[in-house]
Amino acid sequence: MYHNNFDGRPESLRLIDLIPDNNVYASDEEDSFYRHDDDDDYIIHPKWRALAQQTSQKIPRRVQRFSAICLVLLLVAWITWKIHYGPQYAERKQLIMEMDTVPEAAYGTSLRPVFKDMIHMKTLDEKHLPKGDKRLVIVGDVHGCKEELEQLLQEVGFDEKNDHLILTGDIIAKGPDSKGVVSLAEKLGASCVRGNHEDKVLLSLQESSHRHAGLQGPDEDPDRETDFLEEQSFSHGDYKLRKFAKSFSKKQIGWLKECPVILRVGHIPDIGDLVVVHAGLVPDMPLEQQDPFQCMNMRTIDLKTRIPSESRDHTHWEKFWNHQQKKLPKKERLTVAYGHDAKRGLNINKYTFGLDSNCVRGGKLTAMVIDAAGKQKIVQIKCKTNYTEKELPPEDS
């Protein structure tokens, strides 16, 4: 019986028969199976390939290896420049540009504020300048570390009758024997500039010397821990400072009061004119004009306005100072010895000598010894311990 499939196709017709041409077979033995480098279908033209092969065969292997290494090194150099030295160089260029531009409105034209009982500037007696075997010894922030100071002077071979000692301020507070340091300095006939700690102590005493009407304040018992009044008239919470200030003898206070904010040392061969100040100075501004608060407290200068400040956010004042001195005629250049910035530590530049090496926190105590020829030598001793951990300091920084 002949019957149709369900789709009506005759049974005799197979699916394969529906494919019009069944020649799909490709033999791998035939040449056409393989790809050929025709004239316009290749990666590197055979002519070039041959040429490269020829030249590479002419160059010795050694040289080839060498140039490969060179290439890699060059790449490494390029990358480090891009991510490290390049930005650094740009930053430096920017900084120099900023230091060289005088801002339209710049700090330093106002009249210097005048304060009672504060000596702004003194000039060192000429007899103290280094001559013959006479030396000048400048020591950074002592902070009451009397034993260390004595040890350092011994190390230097300090001769009371011959050498002269200059202290960069902050000889008191934080450390174990502030009074002892003042007495020692006095005994040695040393010179000292007023640091922020001397300033606070002297101001605190000045405040309590005033007559105060019917109010609690500086004249009350400094040992008192709590306040009975809800509000205080005076240095609220500054009992520690007041107690500390009152621990000094009249003679010691008298000696501290004589310390100027700026000490002009005078001319020294090789170095030139030298001044000592506790924290820093603003370049391009006469010494007479320098703001005393800033002289005792500054760390950086904002180049956009040239305003100095205690913060660490701007350009370090000594960097700017050195840059500006180099632009002046040699005669007008000024070198500054200072302390205050223990965090930056010993910091010697051509025109700035930073000598605070954090003795009171277990660092070192530094002396710069200057001889008659103006040769400078750094002498340091290791300090015993971090004194600030043992007892809370009366004041911070």
Place this chain on the structure above:
Amino acid sequence: MRFGAYATAFISACMFSSCIATPVTNDGKLELGARIDPKVASRQERQKNKYFHEPGGNLELGHYDARYFHGIVSDEERTDTQFHMIRAYLQFFRDQGLDTWIAHGTLLGWWWNGKRLPWDFDMDTQVSGATLQYLGENHNQSRHKYTSEDGSVKREYLLDVNPWIWERTRGDGMNIIDARWVDVRNGLFIDITGLSETHPDTKPGVWSCKNYHRYKTSELFPMRETIFEGVLAKVPYAYDKILIDEYKEKALVVTEFENHKWDMEKKEWLKTPEQIEKERKKAEEQGQR
């Protein structure tokens, strides 16, 4: 893009209009002794609580005491008034053994050259909260006679302490000035504000006035003795920092301000020639009328 911007503007305008249409009502009744919430009290109601009054709210009139105001004074008279006023004030506090120090614009003037800023309408001083209480208890409403050093000028001043000094926070903002030193001839005055540690428990060592100027103990004390307008005065320990915090760096560097120019040689703020010319013309016009 543009359509979007218009649409946003329209929608926000619609939303804003509902605020205008619905005024804030003041339902809560004020209890006696309760602190006045600045959001609840209307301007008029707050005005009732104000102790010191000025003849007007603008920059010029706001610097006279209404009780003694007879008209705006000339720049010359203001300069003369303020010069003697601050000298008398500092002398009185010194004589009484009371602590006070110069602040705000007056401190800025001191920083430039130890004098007041010539364009400043009023002068500012500060005292501690304890000194303020003491003034309120012992010297309120006291009058002080003053004779200048050469004897040529005689003046009288009123020390007026605001009865709201018990409140050491801003409150409704109507009594942020704690006391005044008023020249009774023309109503010009020195604003005296007290600083207190308002939060000794949570923020010890932070001193605040009622207008939320804040200072750290270590920025204020120990004070420095200096000279202001020729007499001894006190300024805070870290005066530079206080000035920069309040007025920004530009206040210490800009040499042209309010029609005045800083003379670097004389170290004085001088009126600019343009301003002098302008004032001359104005005076001529008034003379012709």
